Each structure stands twice: as C-alpha cells, then as structure tokens.
Amino acid sequence: MVFHRHRHHRRRFVLVRTGTLALFACLLPCVATPTFADDAPQPNIIFILADDLGWADIGYHDSEVRTPHLDRLAHDGTRLNQHYVYPTCSPTRVALLSGRFPSRFGVLGPLGSTTKMLGEDARLTHGLRQLGYRTHISGKWHIGETPEHRPLGYGFDTSYGYLRGQIDPYTHRYKFGDHVTWHRDDQFVEECGHVTDLITDEAIRVIESAGQEPFFLYVAHHSPHYPLNEPPKWIAPYEQTIDDVWRRHFAAAITHLDDGVGQIVRALERTGLRDKTLIVFSSDNGGQQNWSAPETEYNGRYAAHTTLGNNQPLRGWKGDLYEGGIRVPAFVNWPGHIPAGHVFETPMHVVDWLPTLIRAAGGDLPPGESVEGVDLWTMLLGQSSTLPDRAMYWKTRAATAVRQGDWKLIQFHRSGRTELFHLKDDPLEETDLADRQPGKVAELSALLKAMAVHDQ
Amino acid sequence: MVFHRHRHHRRRFVLVRTGTLALFACLLPCVATPTFADDAPQPNIIFILADDLGWADIGYHDSEVRTPHLDRLAHDGTRLNQHYVYPTCSPTRVALLSGRFPSRFGVLGPLGSTTKMLGEDARLTHGLRQLGYRTHISGKWHIGETPEHRPLGYGFDTSYGYLRGQIDPYTHRYKFGDHVTWHRDDQFVEECGHVTDLITDEAIRVIESAGQEPFFLYVAHHSPHYPLNEPPKWIAPYEQTIDDVWRRHFAAAITHLDDGVGQIVRALERTGLRDKTLIVFSSDNGGQQNWSAPETEYNGRYAAHTTLGNNQPLRGWKGDLYEGGIRVPAFVNWPGHIPAGHVFETPMHVVDWLPTLIRAAGGDLPPGESVEGVDLWTMLLGQSSTLPDRAMYWKTRAATAVRQGDWKLIQFHRSGRTELFHLKDDPLEETDLADRQPGKVAELSALLKAMAVHDQ
Numbered sequence: 076m077v078f079h080r081h082r083h084h085r086r087r088f089v090l091v092r093t094g095t096l097a098l099f100a101c102l103l104p105c106v107a108t109p110t111f112a113d114d115a116p117q118p119n120i121i122f123i124l125a126d127d128l129g130w131a132d133i134g135y136h137d138s139e140v141r142t143p144h145l146d147r148l149a150h151d152g153t154r155l156n157q158h159y160v161y162p163t164c165s166p167t168r169v170a171l172l173s174g175r176f177p178s179r180f181g182v183l184g185p186l187g188s189t190t191k192m193l194g195e196d197a198r199l200t201h202g203l204r205q206l207g208y209r210t211h212i213s214g215k216w217h218i219g220e221t222p223e224h225r226p227l228g229y230g231f232d233t234s235y236g237y238l239r240g241q242i243d244p245y246t247h248r249y250k251f252g253d254h255v256t257w258h259r260d261d262q263f264v265e266e267c268g269h270v271t272d273l274i275t276d277e278a279i280r281v282i283e284s285a286g287q288e289p290f291f292l293y294v295a296h297h298s299p300h301y302p303l304n305e306p307p308k309w310i311a312p313y314e315q316t317i318d319d320v321w322r323r324h325f326a327a328a329i330t331h332l333d334d335g336v337g338q339i340v341r342a343l344e345r346t347g348l349r350d351k352t353l354i355v356f357s358s359d360n361g362g363q364q365n366w367s368a369p370e371t372e373y374n375g376r377y378a379a380h381t382t383l384g385n386n387q388p389l390r391g392w393k394g395d396l397y398e399g400g401i402r403v404p405a406f407v408n409w410p411g412h413i414p415a416g417h418v419f420e421t422p423m424h425v426v427d428w429l430p431t432l433i434r435a436a437g438g439d440l441p442p443g444e445s446v447e448g449v450d451l452w453t454m455l456l457g458q459s460s461t462l463p464d465r466a467m468y469w470k471t472r473a474a475t476a477v478r479q480g481d482w483k484l485i486q487f488h489r490s491g492r493t494e495l496f497h498l499k500d501d502p503l504e505e506t507d508l509a510d511r512q513p514g515k516v517a518e519l520s521a522l523l524k525a526m527a528v529h530d531q
Numbered sequence: 532m533v534f535h536r537h538r539h540h541r542r543r544f545v546l547v548r549t550g551t552l553a554l555f556a557c558l559l560p561c562v563a564t565p566t567f568a569d570d571a572p573q574p575n576i577i578f579i580l581a582d583d584l585g586w587a588d589i590g591y592h593d594s595e596v597r598t599p600h601l602d603r604l605a606h607d608g609t610r611l612n613q614h615y616v617y618p619t620c621s622p623t624r625v626a627l628l629s630g631r632f633p634s635r636f637g638v639l640g641p642l643g644s645t646t647k648m649l650g651e652d653a654r655l656t657h658g659l660r661q662l663g664y665r666t667h668i669s670g671k672w673h674i675g676e677t678p679e680h681r682p683l684g685y686g687f688d689t690s691y692g693y694l695r696g697q698i699d700p701y702t703h704r705y706k707f708g709d710h711v712t713w714h715r716d717d718q719f720v721e722e723c724g725h726v727t728d729l730i731t732d733e734a735i736r737v738i739e740s741a742g743q744e745p746f747f748l749y750v751a752h753h754s755p756h757y758p759l760n761e762p763p764k765w766i767a768p769y770e771q772t773i774d775d776v777w778r779r780h781f782a783a784a785i786t787h788l789d790d791g792v793g794q795i796v797r798a799l800e801r802t803g804l805r806d807k808t809l810i811v812f813s814s815d816n817g818g819q820q821n822w823s824a825p826e827t828e829y830n831g832r833y834a835a836h837t838t839l840g841n842n843q844p845l846r847g848w849k850g851d852l853y854e855g856g857i858r859v860p861a862f863v864n865w866p867g868h869i870p871a872g873h874v875f876e877t878p879m880h881v882v883d884w885l886p887t888l889i890r891a892a893g894g895d896l897p898p899g900e901s902v903e904g905v906d907l908w909t910m911l912l913g914q915s916s917t918l919p920d921r922a923m924y925w926k927t928r929a930a931t932a933v934r935q936g937d938w939k940l941i942q943f944h945r946s947g948r949t950e951l952f953h954l955k956d957d958p959l960e961e962t963d964l965a966d967r968q969p970g971k972v973a974e975l976s977a978l979l980k981a982m983a984v985h986d987q
Binding site for chain 1: 708710760770833
C-alpha cells in the first residue's frame with residue numbers, strides 16, 4: 076500500500092481506522108512522502124471555524140455586524156449557501172476531522188475531557204499529512220482533554236489554543252472552577268492576551284514559518300462564544316448602531332475575529348502564499364439566543380448575556396435541528412481556482428470536507444462506510460454540476476434528522492413527534508408536512524433508521 | 532532660598548504653592564541638588580496603597596484573607612493601629628501628595644478628569660525631588676486625566692498605570708464606555724496582562740533600574756477594587772475556605788496584591804536595597820460592601836459583586852466617616868531603623884506622611900497653614916513619644932468630621948445630625964454621646980468650623 080498523491084493516474088489513498096497509518100508514516104517515510112507535480116498545485120488549506128456564529132451574524136448576510144474581511148473573501152470566492160454543520164460544538168469538530176457522522180463515535184453533543192473518537196479517526200489530518208502537508212491547529216479543540224485525546228495524537232504536527240469547549244477570553248480558563256485548558260503542543264501554558272488575538276497570532280506564525288511543504292491550518296476561533304469580554308476598540312464602533320449591550324459585545328467579538336482573518340490574509344500576501352492558499356470559513360453551529368451566566372460558571376463573574384446570536388430568518392437556535400441550528404455562514408476562497416462571486420446552492424455537510432479537501436490536496440479516497448461525506452471539489456471548482464446522491468444525517472441527545480434532496484425529517488426523542496419540511500418551498504420551516512405526507516415520512520423514517528445503523 | 536537636606540544643622544526646606552519650585556529646580560540644579568551624608572542615610576521610600584482594602588481584609592487583622600508578605604513586613608516593622616485616610620479614593624491620594632486636607636482643593640470625593648489640586652501642590656514629590664530623590668508612580672492616579680493633571684506635572688519623574696479611578700483588570704479601561712486610561716509617562720498605551728501584575732512589574736523595573744539617587748516609589752494598586760477578574764491561581768486556595776463567590780474573588784485579589792509585595796521585597800533583596808528602603812503600606816479607604824454592576828459600567832459585562840470588603844469590627848463602609856470608612860490597615864517597615872514588632876497607637880492621618888517622609892528623607896518643613904499633617908518620624912523611629920497636639924479633619928459631600936484626642940464628632944449635612952463618639956472607650960462607635968456631652972459637641976463643632984475655614 077503506497078500513499079502518495081495522484082498526478083495523472085490517481086493512486087488510491089486508502090484510509091484505515093487502525094493505528095497502522097502512523098506506523099507506516101514512521102517506518103516508511105520515503106514511501107509515505109508524496110511527490111509533487113507542477114501541473115497540479117497542492118494548495119495550503121486554512122480552515123477557519125467560528126464558534127456560535129449565526130446565519131445573520133456575518134456582514135454579507137445583511138447583518139448589522141461588520142465583517143469586511145470575511146465579506147471580501149466570500150465575495151472573491153464561492154459562498155456556500157446551504158452549508159450544514161451540527162447544532163453544537165464537538166460534533167461539528169469530530170465530523171470535520173473524521174469525515175463521519177459524529178454519532179458513529181457516540182458524540183451527540185459537547186464533549187468533556189474524553190471522547191470515543193480515537194486519534195486514528197482524524198482522517199483529515201492523517202490523510203493530508205500523508206499527502207505531504209504539515210498540519211496545525213490554533214484555537215479550540217473540544218475533542219477531549221486527557222493526554223491521549225489532545226491534538227498531537229490526532230494528526231496535528233503542532234497544536235495551540237484550548238482543549239475544552241469555551242474559555243474566559245483573558246484568563247483562558249474553562250468555566251468550571253476556572254479549569255486550566257490553554258496549551259501549546261498539548262502542554263498547558265500560561266499566556267497573556269485576548270483569546271482572539273492569540274489564536275490569530277499563532278495562525279500568522281504558522282504562515283510565516285511555513286516551509287516547502289504545503290500546510291493545513293485549522294483556525295478554530297473562540298469568538299463569538301460567551302463569555303464575552305471584548306477590548307473596547309471593537310465595541311466602540313457599535314455604540315451608535317446597536318442598542319442592546321450584549322448584542323454589541325457579540326458584534327464586537329465577530330468584528331474582532333474578522334480583523335484576525337484580515338491579518339491572516341495579509342500574512343499570506345506578505346509571504347507570497349495568497350494564491351497558493353485555499354481558505355474555508357464556516358461557523359460550527361447556529362447562533363445561541365442568550366446565556367444566563369450561572370454562578371457555577373466562571374466563578375460567577377460575568378453578567379447574564381441576554382442577547383447573543385441571530386439566525387434570522389432561519390428557524391431555531393444552537394442545539395436545534397431546525398435550519399437555524401445547523402445551516403451556517405460558510406464560504407471557500409482560492410484565487411484563480413475557486414470561482415469568484417459564485418453562490419453554491421448544493422447542500423453541503425461538514426463531513427464533506429474530508430473527501431473534498433483530500434481531493435483538493437491531490438489525494439483520493441475510496442467510497443464506502445469509512446467516508447460519509449461526498450467529494451464536492453470539482454463542483455466547487457465549477458468543473459462539475461452533478462448533484463451528489465446523498466443523505467445528511469444528524470443525531471443529538473434530543474432528536475435525529477435526515478435531509479435528502481429538498482426534504483428534511485426531524486424526530487424528537489422525548490415527544491416521539493416527527494416533523495417534515497420541504498426546504499426548497501419552505502426554507503424557514505414554517506409548515507410541518509408530516510401529517511400531509513405520510514409516504515414521505517415513512518420513506519425518510521426508514522432512511523433515518525438506516526443511517527443510524529452504525530451509530531454507537 | 533537653598534533647598535538641600537539637613538545634616539547636623541537642618542536647613543529649612545520651604546514648600547511654596549506657586550510654580551517657582553519647578554523653576555528653581557530647572558534654573559539652579561546645582562543648588563537644588565542635596566548633598567549626602569553617610570551618618571544620615573536617605574532611605575528609598577516605597578509607598579504601597581491598596582484600593583478599598585478593609586480593616587479585616589489583611590491577614591494580621593485575623594482575616595480569612597491570606598497576606599503572608601504583608602504580614603511579614605508588618606511583623607518586622609511597626610503597625611499603625613490608628614491610621615486614618617479619607618473614605619474614598621481621590622481625597623486620600625490628594626492628601627498624601629499635598630499634605631493638606633483635600634477639601635482645601637474642593638476634593639470631597641472621587642475626582643473625574645480634572646482637579647483643583649495643581650501640579651505644584653504635590654509637595655511630597657517636589658519636596659523629595661529637591662532632596663535628591665527620583666520619583667515614580669506605578670498604578671492608580673485618580674487626581675485628574677487631562678494632560679495638565681497627569682503625574683509628570685505633579686513631581687513624578689516617571690509615571691505608569693491608569694489615570695482614572697478604576698479599571699477592568701484585563702482591558703485596563705475605565706468603566707464608562709470602556710474609556711482609555713492606561714498610560715506610560717502620561718501617554719496612553721495598550722498593554723497586555725492583569726493590572727496587579729503590571730503594577731508590580733513596573734515597581735520591580737523601578738527598583739532594578741535605580742541609580743545612585745534614592746527613589747520614592749508610589750505603588751498604587753487597583754486591588755481589591757471592583758471589577759474583579761482574578762486569575763484562577765489566586766482563587767483556587769479559597770475554594771474550600773470561603774463559601775461566598777465574591778468574597779473569594781476579593782480575597783484572591785488581595786492575595787494577588789500580597790504576592791506582588793513579596794516580589795517587590797525580593798527585588799529589593801536582589802539589588803541590595805532592602806536595608807536602604809522604607810516601606811509604607813496603607814489602604815486608601817475602608818472596605819466597600821458590594822457593587823451592583825450597573826449596565827452603564829463596563830458595558831454591563833460583570834455580574835453584581837454581592838460581597839466585597841470586611842471592616843469588622845469597625846462601624847461603616849467606604850464613603851462613611853465612621854471608623855470602618857477611614858481607619859485602615861497600615862504599617863511602616865525599614866529594617867534596622869523602624870522598630871520591629873511594634874504597634875503604634877498614636878492616631879496618624881494620611882496628611883502626616885508629607886512632613887514625616889520629608890523628615891525621613893532628611894528634609895525639614897516649616898509649620899503652618901501650608902502643612903496640615905504632623906511629622907511623626909521620630910515617633911515612628913521609637914525616639915520620641917510626645918503625642919502631637921493636632922486635630923484630624925474630614926469633609927465629604929455628605930458629612931464633616933473631626934477627631935481630637937479620643938473624641939470624634941461627625942456632622943451630617945443633609946439631616947443636620949451631629950454624632951459624638953469617644954473612640955478610646957467606644958472604638959466601634961456604638962454609643963453616640965452628642966446628647967450627653969453638649970459641651971464637647973460645642974467645642975468640637977467650633978473646632979470643625981475653624982478647620983473648615985480654608986476649604987474651597
């Protein structure tokens with residue numbers, strides 16, 4: 076089994092779920108090292124993930140929040156108008172790295188210190204590494220905290236940021252008991268500065284120290300997740316335009332993130348890497364309505380955050396399987412390769428990034444159980460318009476859902492209620508068609524059952 | 532008029548209220564530079580001022596708050612058991628630097644961006660400078676913010692910290708609209724880190740860069756003033772011992788400050804300056820009960836601080852002219868000079884520091900209107916026990932008070948009520964003797980009236 080990138084004749088890039096990949100990489104570095112071809116450039120890949128950014132929380136979605144750098148990248152690239160993720164943090168992150176529905180690992184919501192997703196399951200990073208990429212994470216991990224569940228065991232060459240699901244922007248501690256979670260290369264460190272700046276600064280370090288190999292850089296921002304404590308320079312521009320103090324903080328957090336994205340773009344330009352770099356941006360889930368700031372979190376020092384995200388006009392909030400919880404702002408940008416000014420209407424799911432990015436990096440993946448997303452690379456390049464035959468699947472602790480074509484079915488665990496929506500006709504999910512379309516309900520219920528077979 | 536320090540024959544060190552001092556220092560540097568005598572060492576002076584530290588908020592006052600470094604300094608020095616300040620921030624600071632009751636400048640409470648105390652009124656710093664001292668402030672100023680009311684115009688050679696009355700510990704901004712106030716040498720700067728650490732670090736820089744001249748270093752801490760956002764390492768030790776979350780934060784803030792004091796002492800030891808340095812410690816006013824965290828402050832991001840200081844067993848809170856508002860933890864320490872293990876019971880007032888420290892620095896002051904404190908230096912050295920004939924005077928927006936001997940009279944402006952306490956018999960001010968002692972009331976009322984003559 077030889078791992079290298081395709082040139083004219085694509086070699087199979089086989090992903091296995093055991094530890095043998097790492098073994099191979101260690102014992103056979105010459106074999107595992109890909110060769111490069113001038114005619115098929117391997118882009119650097121920067122995947123920027125915002126935390127809790129809602130549909131209407133980005134400038135180009137007609138928001139009061141100003142995101143000029145993101146807007147520019149989206150405008151100069153392709154907007155992903157139906158980009159789906161999971162309704163909470165960890166499942167989206169597990170899906171991104173594994174290319175599998177996170178319920179396969181029993182991940183139905185935010186993770187604690189451990190996970191059943193193992194290091195070898197992070198097929199995105201392992202796969203890119205085998206294609207010659209250096210792999211880096213700056214920011215939020217949220218796939219475990221015990222030593223065996225930290226990024227370096229999941230295919231990252233370097234890691235930096237925080238391991239748990241949220242932190243105080245300045246003390247960098249997790250909510251319960253101000254738990255230590257900030258780290259460099261999986262080892263806890265103390266640092267000074269606002270989390271958004273630190274994550275941006277590390278991303279720039281990665282870009283500026285890039286060698287000859289292409290890199291994969293996962294920039295997983297804290298912003299605009301609570302608790303919010305934004306430097307005043309980001310709040311001030313909203314003082315005249317946003318009355319609600321918490322919405323103002325939230326907007327400030329996003330514009331702060333946006334500025335970091337601008338700095339990343341400038342670093343790419345400065346180092347001559349701009350045209351060699353594919354940028355993907357997404358939120359990890361829909362916006363959250365508010366946060367009650369219980370005294371058990373952050374030692375009670377924050378006031379209740381009474382207004383946070385905005386998913387308008389979509390229905391629902393973070394945690395929901397309605398569109399507002401899982402359909403989020405996203406785009407892809409690669410000058411000269413990804414069409415500019417395009418809006419991609421093909422429904423796309425976070426599990427698609429594994430096959431899509433492996434393909435972008437010049438690799439190839441076998442179809443089948445081990446890959447649950449579909450490769451949309453040629454579609455994103457504008458070279459193909461064939462809609463993939465696929466179903467999207469979500470499972471949370473409260474509900475399961477499936478989307479196939481324009482239909483979406485949600486089954487709520489506690490009530491047993493089933494809801495059916497036709498997303499093309501009713502993107503705001505105002506009309507539950509379950510009673511009127513029993514045949515479609517039966518069909519999608521059976522599909523949902525089939526999708527669930529491999530869940531833990 | 533020659534300004535230099537006394538040796539055997541003390542020369543008069545005349546303080547005037549016009550700008551001529553500065554002129555003199557510029558035009559006649561050789562004349563103004565003091566000469567040094569080996570037999571009368573000029574100590575470095577470090578004046579550490581805590582913000583809102585209550586009577587029972589320091590370890591050696593049988594507190595649950597741990598202050599090992601302060602306790603050690605107090606134990607190895609002389610505790611000032613009846614040390615009086617003003618019941619709010621600015622008046623104490625004005626009194627310290629001017630040696631005058633702050634109502635002389637119309638300062639009755641916290642200052643805004645300006646003050647009527649002029650640069651030349653800061654006779655402590657100007658005086659020490661003329662005795663050959665380098666003068667430095669690290670921390671809170673709160674005597675004005677407009678360029679003409681910043682520390683460099685008040686006799687400081689270097690300045691660092693914040694100009695307004697309080698700040699967010701991490702963003703270093705003032706409460707209203709997150710106003711910029713952090714500066715170096717009176718120019719606004721952006722910096723990274725917790726305010727307590729930054730103030731300590733600057734103090735250590737001053738110590739480590741001290742030249743041959745003695746220095747006066749005013750370390751005006753933010754701690755334990757709200758808003759509180761303490762690094763977890765300072766909170767953790769109190770998790771088992773203090774149930775109330777805000778009292779825990781408050782204790783953490785104090786222990787954080789205490790650690791900074793420990794670092795300052797180590798810097799003195801490292802540089803061989805420990806035995807050449809007089810350390811004074813005080814709070815600026817009594818403890819505050821709580822803070823409601825209105826949305827108009829810090830953009831509403833802090834939760835209400837429901838429990839803060841503790842002035843037990845004294846009566847009253849910050850803002851009051853009862854003992855809890857104005858009698859605060861304080862001590863003085865100078866190895867080999869100030870008696871160790873001594874408790875100084877002579878009532879001492881913040882205006883006394885000007886004549887006392889000028890004397891400690893080898894200077895001399897004329898008595899009279901321009902100096903309202905008394906020189907307690909030889910008493911502090913244990914060389915004299917003559918009780919000074921003096922009255923202490925307070926004026927706030929709500930009340931005026933005078934203490935003479937063991938008697939204290941408070942007159943409340945709004946109600947017109949007068950209260951009289953005998954502090955020796957009734958230090959907790961439980962028994963108002965005004966009705967029973969009309970003669971004493973008349974006597975102290977007349978004294979109060981006389982004290983007020985020079986108020987603005």
